[in-house]
Amino acid sequence: MFSKSKINDPAPKAEDPRQTSTPDRSADTSYSGSEFKASAPKAKPPASVLSADLHITGNLKTTGDIQVEGTVEGDIRAHLLTVGEGATIKGEIVADDVVINGRIVGRVRGLKVRLTSTARGEGDIIHKTIAIESGAHFEGSVQRQDDPLNAKSNAPKTPGASAPASSASASASAQQPAAKAGS
Numbered sequence: 084m085f086s087k088s089k090i091n092d093p094a095p096k097a098e099d100p101r102q103t104s105t106p107d108r109s110a111d112t113s114y115s116g117s118e119f120k121a122s123a124p125k126a127k128p129p130a131s132v133l134s135a136d137l138h139i140t141g142n143l144k145t146t147g148d149i150q151v152e153g154t155v156e157g158d159i160r161a162h163l164l165t166v167g168e169g170a171t172i173k174g175e176i177v178a179d180d181v182v183i184n185g186r187i188v189g190r191v192r193g194l195k196v197r198l199t200s201t202a203r204g205e206g207d208i209i210h211k212t213i214a215i216e217s218g219a220h221f222e223g224s225v226q227r228q229d230d231p232l233n234a235k236s237n238a239p240k241t242p243g244a245s246a247p248a249s250s251a252s253a254s255a256s257a258q259q260p261a262a263k264a265g266s
Contacts, residue, residue, distance in 0.1 A: 135169055142174070151185075164193075168201050177232055192231045 130148035133139065137153035144160045151159075152167040157174045164178040170185035181193040183202040196210040200218030207224045209231040215221065 130163070130165065133170075135167070158189075166202075177234075179232070192234070194231060 128147055130150045131145065132150045133153050133155070135152040138156075139154070140156045142157040142159070143149065143155065146162055148163040148165070149159065149161045150165040150167065151170045151172060154171045155174065158176070159172065159174065160177045162178060163180040163182075164176055165182045166172060166185045166187060168184045171188070172186070173188045175190045175192070176187065177192045179194045181191055181196045182199070183191075183197065183204060184199045185201070186203040187206065188204075189206045191204070191206065191208045191210075193209075194211045195214075196208055196212070197214045198204060198216060198219040198221060200216040202216075202219040202221070204219070204221040205223060207226065208221075209226050209228055211227065211229065211231055213225060213227075
C-alpha cells in the first residue's frame, strides 16, 4: 500500500564502485561544495506599468524600469522610462534611457533620449545622445553633456557647447518648434 521513498533509502555501500563515484553535477548548478558554484543569472524584473487610469501626484524613484500610461505630477528617476502615447508627465525626468511617446512638461535628463513621432515636449532636454523622429513636437532647449544625469553640470563647459551645436542631430521638423521657443 505504501511505497518506500528514495529519501529514506540507506546511503550507497562502498563495495559498489558505481555508487561511490562523485555525483554528477552537470545538472546541479547549486552545488555548495568548495568547487565552482554556478547559478543562473538573475532575470531582470519586468517594467512597472502605471496604467492609463492612474493619476499620481508625487515623486517616483527606482533603479528599475517604468512604463507610464497615465498621468504623473512629480519627478521621476529610473533606469528606463517609457512614456506611453496617452501619458502626461509634469516634472523632471532623470533616467539612463528615456523613450517619449506622450506628453512631457519639464526637464529631461538622460544618457539616451528618444522622442518618437507622437511625442509632445515642453522643457529642456539634457542628453548624451538624442533621437528626435519626424513629427515630434518639442519646445525648449537641447543640450548635450557627457554626464547628463549629474545635476551639478547644468552649465556648458565652454561657451560654444550650447544647444545649437547639439541640435544639429535633431530632425528638421523638430528644430523648427525649438527655434520658435526662443523668440
